[in-house]
Amino acid sequence: MSAPEPELPDDGDAGAWRQAARRALEDGARRLAEAFDREEDVDRLLARRAKTVDRIVVSAWTRGFAGAPGLALVATGGYGRGELFPYSDVDLLVLAEAESQRDQREAIERWFALLWDIGLAPGHAVRSVAQCAEAARADVTVATSILEARPLVGDSAALTRLLVAMRAPDLWPAESFLEAKRAEWRGRHARFNDTAYNLEPNIKDGPGGLRDIHALGWLAKRLFGVRGLEDLVPLGVLGADEFRVLDTHRRALSRLRYGLHLVSGRREERLLFDYQKILASRLGLHDEHSENLAVEQMMQGFFRSAALVTRLGDRLLQRFDESLRETEAPVGIDADFVRIGQSLALRDAALLQRRPITILRLFRVWQRYPELATLHSATARALGESLECIDDAFRASEEVRALFLGLVRDRHAVPTLERMARLGVLGRYLPAFGRVTGRMQYDLFHAYTVDEHTLAVLRNIEGFSRPESIERFALGHELWQQLRKPELLVLAGLFHDIAKGRGGDHSELGEADARAFCEAHGLSSSDTDLVAWLVRQHLIMSTTAQRKDISDPDVVAAFAREVGERERLDYLYLLTVADIAGTSPKLWNTWKDRLMADLHAATRFALRRGLAQRAHIAERVAEVREAARSRLLDEGLDEAAIDALWADFPDDSFLRYRPEQIAWQAHGIVEAGRGGLPVVLVRPHARAGALEVFVYSPDRDGLFASAAATLDRLGLSIVDARIVTSLGGMTLDTFQVLETDAAFEGMAAPQRAAAVARTLRESLRVPGPGRPPARRALPRRLRHFRVPVQIEFSETGGRTQLTLVCNDRSGLLAQVAAILHAHRIRVHDARIATFGERVEDFFELSDAGNRPLGAAQCAALDAALRECVELA
Template sequence: MTASAASHPAEVALSDIRLSWKQGRAALLDHFGQHPQQVTPLLHGLTRLADQTLQTLWTTSGMPPDAALIAVGGYGRGELFPFSDIDLLLLLEQTQGSNAAIDAAASGFITACWDIGLEIGPSVRTIEACIDEADKDITVQTALLESRFLCGNRALADSLNRAFFAHLDARAFFQAKMREQQQRHLKFEDTPYALEPNCKESPGGLRDLQVVLWVAQASGLARSWKELAAHGIIHVNTVRQIQRNETVIKRIRAHLHVLAGRREDRLVFDQQSAVAKVLGFAPTPTKRAGERLMQRYYWAAKAVEQINQIVLLDIEGRLWPQSVAMAQAIVGLKGVQDGRYVLRDGMIEPADLQLFEQEPWTLLEIFAVFQRAPGARGLSPAALRAIYLARHRMDSAFRHDPRSREQFVRILQAPQGIVHALRLMNRTSVLGRYLWAFRRIVGQMQHDLFHVYTVDQHILMVVRNVRRFFMPEHAHEYPLCSELAAHFDPPWVLILAALFHDIAKGRGGDHSELGAVETRKFCKAHGISAEHTELAVFLVREHLQMSRVAQKEDLSDPEVIAAFARRVGDERHLVALYLLTVADIRGTSPKVWNAWKGKLLENLYRATLRALGGQTPQPEAELQLRQREAQRILNLYALPQGAQKPLWDTLDMGYFLRNDPQDIAWHTRKLYARVASQSPVISARLAPEGEGLEVLVYAPDQPDLFARICGYFDHQNFNILDAKIHTANNGWALDSFVVVSPHTKVHDRAMTGVIETSLLAELGSAAPLPPPHHGRLSRRVRNFPVSPRVGLRPDERGQRWILNVTAHDRAGLLFGIAQVLAKHHIDLQLAKITTLGERVEDTFLVSGPGLGDARIQNTLENELLQAIMD
């Protein structure tokens, strides 16, 4: 041994320990990389390695014999994830500061841990301090509940354990953990189906399982799933189900840590495909690998959420046995045997808990009872547990049993409680096991950049939206929908269509057509009349058409309205399709619906209703009607007689057919005295329909006018929702825009003045157009990119051209398109801007020299593709 080494034995020891820890950890992670399914050996292996390392450090650091080292938290539980903190308690007999030697030894031990690379979360306390902190902080109390002796004074550690449990109030602990769980669930929107779930903290995550065991342990019932089964709280077979789903989530979490190289519990878009690849999920013709992984995760999370609810309700009943009310037999419900079910404190359960095993069709009947029993608030823990245990009875015979079918139709046709029943059926897996087509979309993600819910959650959201149209207390939300729903009978046909409209997603092919086939099969099997079957099938097959026409076609074109009227056939089909369309768009994402889309749909509904009523579209008559209504509005502002004539004489029929009378009146008020003006006129106002601003631009026409206006809005961070472009016969452009800003409070009236001043200055500039402003792509777009598409085709009459552009939404997109159109001297007559989350589907009505030439078309499409891809 050299003199240097002999003089620093602690440094030599620390270097050896550091190397041993580093090599041991690397070996465990390498083994996990080669065997990615084997997560339990990894977690236990890391725990044992940390135990050995800490025990060696404890000895090396010269800790006094009257101190103890205790593992707490997740490490105390014996499950150490690759980058999780190692939570430690240094338990001392005397408080810090009373013995300098002990304080120095404790400080040296903690420093040594950090020096060798252990990510520890240390606390140094006496027994009394531990009890005091536990009384004040439920987190400390929970950590001590899972304490595990590592080394040092075992008697001291045992004393802490006895003192802790002597002070532990099981009821208070239960209530605190329930409040904590409720707050945690609300933080994650109270759903396990978030598109980027936190596999530890989200509802259905590992924390929900840990809460169950914490509460069970604090209540003196059990420390493990097997002990819970021994106490009769869960079934022996359920233990295997829990462990299997727990392993799935642990496996995902461990791989997230490894792939991120740090503690990362969120299954973010960037990591979903990577984790799927590591775990061997291969893409199919209809699903990405990441989608398959997420569906497996959601199934596991759903099962965890279910177990969490069942067991916690059971433990609550054991902790407060006096609060469990006497069972009251449910009687007097038509078609339900008196006394088959009982009500206990508002919760329904079968009188005989073996009922579901003996009569599987009653697994549906209990939900029909839940809808109709007075005072029913839900299903009891005993009922939920019985449903869980009887899930194997929900087989083909169960689905084909006429009694099952009768009960399911009864649930759909119930006058109230439909949404609550279907959601509860989905949470308990009854819905998917009865409707096998629905089971296939449970937990299925939708990587279309505007749905923020899984398919099953979206469907139930649409069912909820439809149901609200029929409830008077929600009439203020969508007055027209509520008015139409009040006269629509029977409501359950719309509920059925909502339940099936997306049921065939993820299979490949047209999900609307495939869904229509599933709907017809369901109706035939359940004895639905031919009339109602036809309407439900029509709605599922056509559920995307109304939004497509409203948002992508020219509603001022009589042929567009006539074609849509032929497609719907009659007023009943139109009303039903309108109601389903509004409910569907509202159920995709809070960001997708806006008042402007609502106005487009309502305009299409009213125009089609007139066409179905036999009113043949007569452009001249419609023009006169709109002018008269606009004149009536103008009279309210006391405009001079005939003041509108100089402006209106410069405008053709297309202008009046594309603008509402209210807009025509507004334009006229702002422009009637400025028709002969030599300078542009800019006017802005709060949009009459919902959020945003309407901006009027009246300026000499020039090739780059639309591009310059788009450039202005782009650099001011405004998104254009709609644009109507019109060139008067005096050579001036009369354009109107509806804009919103994600960054600016556009409801502030001061913004109108800002726009009027700054946009006028921009139009007076002779400077070259600035380059488009490119914003950062969101993580969703980076991971689920939209394939950009450009299509150019003549309209029905062959007089104008329809340009369709699909791309991911980003700053500068519309400006880039406008620059290309200006470059090729393309005249723009109408722009319909459709933003679906982070995808845009824009439609432009254009005309211009040479568009009929295939070479010019090809050049234009290529330049547009380049513009939307940049």
């Protein structure tokens, strides 16, 4: 039992009263701090502080205004609620009509000065009832403050008149009050970047802070005429479980705020780094290990509270809004879902409990209707109440796993995962994600909590798909379009930091989590290995680029050997860029953009030159074959005909081409028949002004040179080529070409494709390479970007590999092909690619007798190629 508080003298000795009042405040503060450290209930501490201040304020009033008519003292704001933190404002309103204000002006000023003198620092106003109503009408914050009004001493009739005046129909009607408080809510959140996940958050005013809970209480009072949120439960507006969650986290936030005032020694609402460790210690938390410090445990508790308050706050705001509007007629979506205005709703909210898989079906439907901005409040409430249904049995369901994987594979995967995270579903479905929800790292490098950083990384990944991302992620947008399975990058982004805070290497632990997830969800071993490898190595590209000399060939070679193949390189580059840009808004800049792009280019070159490792070849071949077969069967082709054709296709064709390309090629070959050789297929490419060309013909010397020369004469620039020879000696060659002149101007894309196919087919029917291509100078726009010429020869597998790096220009490949043919050199394979102004070509060559090139041949070829490519 606490000792009684010191008495305040009621005689006329002002000095003695001041001393006693100061001592009462100091003793009260000390006792409350001791009670805080004993973990006394925070609501009791707040009420005791308010009661101490009540006693002193009323005593001071009695000394100054005993017997003065027409005056009333009212507590407003948090003090009016009976809640006072150690250094909170003591908000006071002196109610006095105009005449009393004039008569008592000097006395009121002396009285407030007295309160300042003893250390109370009150926030104060002196108004008549009419002035209060006028101020409230002009400023919703004044109206809100008066909602908390609590009489302290004086003319009680004045307070009654004030409350009556505040209920005037034209003074903030419910709809206007809701709209004003919602605008205030949004503005306040915007000041904190719309996230509670700042690492020095504001406990009171930030998103998910105490002010959000207070705002919900004010709305409850104004809209429903109740005393507080708890009174909404019997009305059915707020669920008992929802109130318990809000109240639990109000207490948690209040305890943090109370402790923050104590350790800072002032009215501080921000959890600054200066106070975080001290406060964590005062709360009795201890470091578990280097990745779970006491301060990180405390902050995780805050962020989780803020997230739940935000989630429930959004839900209640919507419910308040719906209560004031005419209910719109539901529009059916399917047997279980409807749309109500711009909200998605369940026909029967209890379905989530009866058939828990509906939880994921809800997000699948939402993906199909992305224009629906929210869940209807009844559905959102039911979803919150059904989260416990996401248990081990739910997660083990094959149907559930297939549905979750479908969500990830959808083009709206990232917004969906973000919604699932905000609504608590993702943390339940992936318990490892739930454990990093709200987890911070106590440093200045990571600007967000782990879960918020993960969502930022996913948003960056999604951003690569949009053309407007070119300005910030030029290479990222280009590489995204080439990904075999974008969902694998999404999964890597989701898991890359999921093991932080456990102790040990989070990359290794996260790799194990990612592998277990992929295997459980039926991903192929190659896809599983790729995701797991990305999670394990998600830091390697960043550390290599920023800590090592990437101009050193040995550094690049070592990195290339670790990466192993081009596909991994592209995925890793995109994950690295998304990760850096998602760590802090200040981290991604043009220097890092250039650094990562340079390492990607150098590694890509090393891999294309011969360092690439081929993993899971058989599995990838089988996967592409099955996907292409499915397309062809849908198009009506006979399975026996497909198998007969593909018996001649080498594995390389299934590795180099996508399933839809294989299907396109196969369909064209089967339709043309053996008598229709050569088969030339041409179709518009996804890239504007581009065409894809496929040539199927008996291979012969000069065929490659003839195709390249013909495309050049047609005014088409070859920007990519893939040369493959079938087991039976047929070409399976593709070219991606861009129009460089007006030869096809005015023709629709299908007409252009048909004209190119016709001309190329006729040209290839004529033996020999045809007319030599024209020699062209380097275009003016490329003269500022001179690429040093690199020509190298090496022997591998009984063939000679030629590496050619130089500036791109129209007709270059046609000229190179003509030179090779003129030197009686056979082209067995080629990997042709253009990267901006830079061409990287790799050829597998032999002499006419299928032997590696001799030294004299290499020297002659080197001279001829240099004369060609160095032409200014």
